[in-house]
Amino acid sequence: MTDFDVRIGDRRPGDAVAIVAEAERCRKEFSWEPRYDDLRQIVTHALNWEKKLVGRNRQ
Structure with a gap:
């Protein structure tokens, strides 16, 4: 269960067909x-950052 609307639809012009992140070479x-090496932690951190930016823009 999420606390935001999720809409699944067709790819938009310019959307990548697939995104792959492989850091083994680095x-x-x-x-x-x-x-951050855990997907849940990465997404949580990114979402918190976006929320912080939204809060700054409202002031």
Whole structure:
């Protein structure tokens, strides 16, 4: 259950057919580790950031 409306529809012009994020090469070549490595945590962090920005724009 979400606290926002979800609308599923056709792709819009310019939408990507698929999005793939693979960080293994960066991990190996640069010894890089992401700050957030869990999808739920990533989405939660991004949503909180967007909410913060919306709050700033209302002031």
